[in-house]
Amino acid sequence: MADEFELDPRLQATATIAAFTAAGQLSQLRQALTDGLDAGLTISEITEVLVQMYAYAGFPRSLNGLGTFMALLEQRRADGISDPAGIQPTPLPTGTNILQVGTENQTKLAGAPVTGALFDFAPAIDQFLKTHLFGDIFTRDNLDWQSREIATVAALATLDGVESQLQSHVGIALNTGVSEANLRGLISTLRARVGQQQADRAGAIVDEVLANKAA
Template sequence: MTSPHTLPPPTPYDRGLALLQRLEGREPPSLVEALGDVAPDLARLAIGFVYGEVLARPQLALPQRQLVTVAALAAMGHARPQLKFHIAGALNAGCSSQEIVELMIHLVVYAGFPAGLNGMFAAQEVFTERGVPHQPAPPAGAGAAAADRYRAGWEALCRIDGSAGTQVVASLAGVAPYLGRFIVEFAFGDVYTRGGLDLLQRELATVAMLSALGHAAPQLRVHAHGLLNVGGTPEQLVEVVIQVAAYAGFPAALNAMRVVQDVLAERASISAA
């Protein structure tokens, strides 16, 4: 029984409100003001569930969670106000402008150049509105010979995705060998080898993007392996998919979780053999 002098534990809404105020940097949050006259219950549900139950979980650090959210929203491509909000939230959570920019460059591999460009324009607006200084990184790999690009990309592919990735490239040899070469040279040789994000951040973002897109189960399987190969934990892998439910919906998260279950079971059986 709680004593008269003991405060009751915070409710999910209380936790969510505190976290949202931390990410937005204002009190009360704009979500409460925006929906107060028309749908206050929607604001309470969003704050209590998304921020108080999902984002408050300890399996991912807050900067990781904000990168996951920005990755999912940017990949989906139809939630610009929320994308800008969470770019600002990522900065408030401790992410750098360089990490945000690098995330948008990484995005082009999985959602295409239009999504990457739109995400970059949104980030640029946030930087300008907040007066965030940003110095572009020097060009990476400028003038590299084709053989060097391919070698660097192949090494990165093998390190990150292992046999799951090399099998994808091998499967293209008889029908579209240049597509396989572009995957190696561009995606892994040009993008994955850049600075700004470490490999775990890249794979957390990739799993979030592919889960949110909802139509790339084979590629999600490859990158679920990739996240574990670069030092991510099963708990972090599962947590990314749980978080995607808040932004892309439960069907997308459920479909992604089935892929994750298969990957974890496969790796468990190999370890037990």
């Protein structure tokens, strides 16, 4: 399909890596990691995607993904392939209030302060989201926010029962500058590389979010 080409090869690889990590499909992930390196993603960028997946698919899937990547890199080095390391994230200044920074990041990404009865009921999860996800992770500047959201949408599209979170992150992706064409390209990437069910799930949510924005 023509819209497949609205997502550049690096982001196609990012989406596929995230999807297979979240799904725990390690043999498919290994090929996706190879494709990502061949598309020009650095070791640092891929590692960052795999680390971020802990927030959406859990530590076991993230750790398994990282182990798969380590083994692949060892094999590539043994085969004489040298992959670019990439940059490491800029350290935060001493004394940074990570809760404050995370709250600011969350507000920028969501387009408004995030509140609700759920967070009043369980304030701890609100603090964890602000500090660990939007603070610790989203302040790491070795991966841009657009790439992070492409990865997140792809990962959530592979998981059952998280349509609400998928809807939220499609909106966040748009807020970071991901275009409708990019999202259509992501859907095509999921269809071609991951599965029809995952593409259909993402497509339905993208259509709903765009319709609501146009209303």
